[in-house]
Amino acid sequence: MKRLLMFLIIIVFLIFFDVLISISLPYYLRPNIWLAYIVFVALFKSHIESVVSGFVLGVIYDVIHLTVFGVNILLFSSVGYVCGWLNKHVDETLWNVQLIVMFLGTMVYVFLYFLLLLIIKISKPGIHHLLSIISTVVVGFILIRLLNLFYSQQIDRQL
Amino acid sequence: MTLKEFVSKYRPTIFFILSLFFSILCLSTQSTTKYLLTIRSFFVYFFSFTYIPVYRIVNYPLVVVNRFVKIPFLYEENLKLKKVVKDMYILKLQNEHLIRQIDELSTYKGLSAIPQYRFINCEIVTREYKEWFNECIVNIDGDSELVTDDSPVIAYLAPDKFFFVGRIWSKRGNIAKVLLVTNTLSMIPVRIKNKNTHGILIGSSSPILYIDYILLEDDIRIGDTVVTFGINNLPEGVEIGRVENILGISDTGFKKVSVKLGYNINSIKNLLILVRQ
Structure with missing residues (x-):
C-alpha cells in the first residue's frame, strides 16, 4: 500500500514537472523525465518492476499527451526491459554507472522511436529530435541522483 | 522445469511480451476503430487546449469543470434542436405542398411557371x-x-x-x-x-x-x-x-x-x- 502511494505521488510529480518543462522549453529540447524514472526503477528496484512501471507510465503518458495511443507503452516497456537486465549486475550507486545507463536508456528510446516513426509514420523524423537526447541524459542523471539520495535516506530510516 | 518455475524465472520477459502485445494491439486499432477515435476526440475536447491536455488540467481547471457542467445544457439544447428539426420538416412538407398547388393552379389558368x-x-x-x-x-x-x-x-x-x-x-x-x-x-x-x-x-x-x-x-x-x-x-x-x-x-x-x-x-x-x- 505504501509503495503504491509512493508510486502515485511520484506520478503526480512527474506530470507536474512534465507540464513545467513543456511550457518552458521547445519540444526538441524537452527532457523526458519519465524515462529517467524508469531507468531509476531498473537500477534500484527490480527487473519486473521496471517493465511494469514502463508499462504504467507509458499508458499515462499516452493518455495525457494524446499521442498515438500505444507508442509510449511500447517504448517505455522496452526501455524498462532492456535497462532491467542490468539490475544487480552493476553497482547502481556509482555516478558514472547511472550516467551510462541513463544514456543507454535514452538511446534505446530514441532508436525505437525513430523505428516507429518509419513504420507507422506518426510524424516526420528530424535531426532536431536528437537534441532532446542531451537534455534527457543531463536532467535524467540529476533526477536519478536526487531519487537515489531520497531512496537511500528512506532505506537508512527503515534500518 | 515446471510451468510455475518457468513463469517465475522469466516473469519480466513474459510481462514485457504482454505489454508489447498490448501496445501493438492499441496501435493497430488506432486507425480502424472509430469508437476509439471518438473517445480520443472526447478527451481532446475536454482536456486539450493546445496539444498537451495537461496544460488545461494545471492551468485552466475551471475551463475543464465548466465544460463538464455544460453537458446537461448541451443535452437540453440538443433536445430543443431535435424538436426544431421536426417542425422544420413539417414546414418543408407544407411548403412542397403549396408549391405543388401553385404549379397546378398556374397550369390550370395557363400562366407561365415561376x-x-x-x-x-x-x-x-x-x-x-x-x-x-x-x-x-x-x-x-x-x-x-x-x-x-x-x-x-x-x-x-x-x-x-x-x-x-x-x-x-x-x-x-x-x-x-x-x-x-x-x-x-x-x-x-x-x-x-x-x-x-x-x-x-x-x-x-x-x-x-x-x-x-x-x-x-x-x-x-x-x-x-x-x-x-x-x-x-x-x-x-x-x-x-x-x-x-x-x-x-x-x-x-x-x-x-x-x-x-x-x-x-x-x-x-x-x-x-x-x-x-
Whole structure:
C-alpha cells in the first residue's frame, strides 16, 4: 500500500514537472523525465518492476499527451526491459554507472522511436529530435541522483 | 522445469511480451476503430487546449469543470434542436405542398411557371491581390453541374441580407472563377428600389461603382438603394449598394451616379451561387 502511494505521488510529480518543462522549453529540447524514472526503477528496484512501471507510465503518458495511443507503452516497456537486465549486475550507486545507463536508456528510446516513426509514420523524423537526447541524459542523471539520495535516506530510516 | 518455475524465472520477459502485445494491439486499432477515435476526440475536447491536455488540467481547471457542467445544457439544447428539426420538416412538407398547388393552379389558368431557384454554397479559395477587385476563384460545395456560366453569385449577411457579388465567369469541375461586380468588365442592368429608374452598373476595380445610361428625366437621389434588374440569368431585386453621389451627365449623354457597395467586399469568404432548378 505504501509503495503504491509512493508510486502515485511520484506520478503526480512527474506530470507536474512534465507540464513545467513543456511550457518552458521547445519540444526538441524537452527532457523526458519519465524515462529517467524508469531507468531509476531498473537500477534500484527490480527487473519486473521496471517493465511494469514502463508499462504504467507509458499508458499515462499516452493518455495525457494524446499521442498515438500505444507508442509510449511500447517504448517505455522496452526501455524498462532492456535497462532491467542490468539490475544487480552493476553497482547502481556509482555516478558514472547511472550516467551510462541513463544514456543507454535514452538511446534505446530514441532508436525505437525513430523505428516507429518509419513504420507507422506518426510524424516526420528530424535531426532536431536528437537534441532532446542531451537534455534527457543531463536532467535524467540529476533526477536519478536526487531519487537515489531520497531512496537511500528512506532505506537508512527503515534500518 | 515446471510451468510455475518457468513463469517465475522469466516473469519480466513474459510481462514485457504482454505489454508489447498490448501496445501493438492499441496501435493497430488506432486507425480502424472509430469508437476509439471518438473517445480520443472526447478527451481532446475536454482536456486539450493546445496539444498537451495537461496544460488545461494545471492551468485552466475551471475551463475543464465548466465544460463538464455544460453537458446537461448541451443535452437540453440538443433536445430543443431535435424538436426544431421536426417542425422544420413539417414546414418543408407544407411548403412542397403549396408549391405543388401553385404549379397546378398556374397550369390550370395557363400562366407561365415561376422560375425555381436554388442556392449552392461556395467558398473563395484564391483571391490574387493584383486582381482583388476583379475576380476570385471559388470552390463549389455541392452539385456543381447545375452551375453554369453567368450564374449569379450572392453574399449572405446575417440575419436576412443578400447582396449581389458577381457572376460565374468560367467553371472547371468544382472550381469556378467569379467575375466580381467591381471588375471594369462587369456591366449589369440595375434599377433603383421602389422607383422606375434603370441603368447599367459598371465596375471600376475599386469599392466604388458607377451607374451609367440613366435617363436624364429619371428620379435618382443620394442614398437610394440599387438592386439588380431581372434580365437574363440575373435575379430580380438583389441589393448591391447605395447611391453615393450624383456625378451629372457623362460622355454618353446620360446621367451618371456613383454607388457604394452595401457590403465589405474585402471580407467576403463564403458565397452562394443562385441556380435555376
